[in-house]
Amino acid sequence: MSIHEYVSKGAPANAHWIGVVTDTPNSTKARLAASGLEWEVDKTIIGLEMLFLVRLPEPSSEGFLSIGPEVLHAIRDGHGAVIERPTSFLDAISLGQGKSLDEATAATFANTDARAAEVALENMSEGPVRELVRVYLESISVVQSQHGIRGNGERTLTFISHFWELGDAGVTERFLQVLPKITGKSAASGGLERSAKQRPQFEARLSALECRVRLRR
Amino acid sequence: MQGNSAADWLEDYDDVPLGKVEAYWIELPVEQGIDPHDAVTRANLAGILVFRTKRRGPLFRTTFPVEGVDHEDDQDWSTDPEVRADEELTAALSWADEAVLAVEWVVGGRAELRPYPTVLDSMKFVRSKTANGAEVIASAINKPANRRMLLDTDHEILQLYLKQFANAQRKHGMGDSPERTRKYLKEFWSLGDVGAAEKYVEDHEAPNIDNSLDWVTAAEEG
Structure with missing residues (x-):
């Protein structure tokens, strides 16, 4: 399942988050803003890097192990689309x-x-x-x-x-x-x-x- | 895991430094009714990273990495690739559960954050007709002479314990003296502030008397 398919299922009641540290915060922010994922940014800047906290669109008791890396690679690295082709x-x-x-x-x-x-x-x-x-x-x-x-x-x-x-x-x-x-x-x-x-x-x-x-x- | 100290539960915490390893963060399990402010205090004392969200309350960083979960090669894995994949997933889920439980346990007040501050043993208390034992101690540790004897972290931790004990004593109408309260604090310190207070309640709760029981009949029945 792709990220946008997970997001379209709706926010789970109880979820894990992942922390995303990136030195390209603008790209990360743009991907997050478009994705529909729930996220926040830690305003404490670590050197040139920024910490984003992203809520996984999957209950913590189910497939978070697979969705975690998928969201990380898409949001931090740009590997994998965050929305369907517009x-x-x-x-x-x-x-x-x-x-x-x-x-x-x-x-x-x-x-x-x-x-x-x-x-x-x-x-x-x-x-x-x-x-x-x-x-x-x-x-x-x-x-x-x-x-x-x-x-x-x-x-x-x-x-x-x-x-x-x-x-x-x-x-x-x-x-x-x-x-x-x-x-x-x-x-x-x-x-x-x-x-x-x-x-x-x-x-x-x-x-x-x-x-x-x-x-x- | 050995012992019940936060250090034992979080022995892997330095293996996933922020900025080097992406890890999972957890929300407070709402069903456990943990006070978020106290949870954050415990996390800060234990060295668990905290992030305060706008909508979901505080988040706590676990030691479970998002990627790069290393499985030990000397495990007795199946030679069948599909079965092995299942075995590795089960192992990863088990690791994840443990990592999440460790943080929940510590921020939930069920682990010892620091050793019992023995300086408390030498403090004298002034009993009160209105305040319960824990409240008397809480008042005592804030008096300048006593406060100076306590490290800031010990003072902060004591306040956590005394809050739990004071609530328990108030709720259950327990009129224990400050000296007996201190004795319990010390004896069950290792259970964490919430754990120790629960143990206190368990040991002090009045028995549930069955007033409908016919004693003679019960005695004859043996």
Whole structure:
């Protein structure tokens, strides 16, 4: 059963929670906000990490052992979708519309296919689904930036929509697998990890965003 | 588990450091009627991590990890993969139960948080006509001269015990002296504040006299 199927069953009377410590709190928060799960955040920040407490959508006397890791991987790591594919939302994104984004607030790398999709995303109504789609775009743009993959956003959105159930990180990993066919070259090993070390500009933007989130709270 | 101290129940607690291992947290079992404030006090004294939610009361962190449950290789596992999977699940559930029980036991007031503060033995009490034995002791430990003799943690723990004893004595109309109350506190300290008070009630409750019983008949029946 997927997370959204568990959530749709309704909140159990007695449940366990899991603690999720993450150094990417914005992505975690976006996944949680969209998921329908009950959650809270501990405002004590441990270094650059934040602790989220997430209530499992399953009674404590039953399958919490299997749902616990599933929720953890989806919420913390982006492996596994937290909601069903938002088909109508994705279909309604109109490409080619919208102004360019402020580099300080954009989630995606400039000059990527994902960036074009994010520009179009800005015209959609604000809300948790929009922010979740942004997390998917952010993730895949890391790889696209490294390999110079540009476009109008259509192929990224189609790819994300098709592999939605894998979660944002899962979609990006799937993209990495198909990358050699796209570029005609063999994929660099540890693509995501290496790109994380080579993206100081992105990290600086992320840190700035996180600081603003903390100050707002 | 050996003994009934919180340290025994929570001997694995340092194996799952926050930030390194994701673990399960539990809500207070509502059916047990545990006072959330007292539960949090006990948790803090025992080193159990607490998170106060807005809607569900306090959460307490267990030692059971969300992932990476290691099963011992020297166990007598089945060679059949399906059977082995069932056996591992049963073992994991058993571990989970134990981890949850450990925290529930401690925050529920059934484990000894710290040794009995022997300084209490030397305190003198002033009896009262209106206050019960536990209330007299509670008043005594707050007098400056006595308070100075107690460590902060011991003072906090004593207040937990005395609250339970005072409630028991009030509820059951028990007029024990502070000296006898102290004696019971000391003797059953290891049961935790709730456990010790329950034992006190059990030992002190008036017998249920059957006034309808014909004594002669009962005696003749042997």
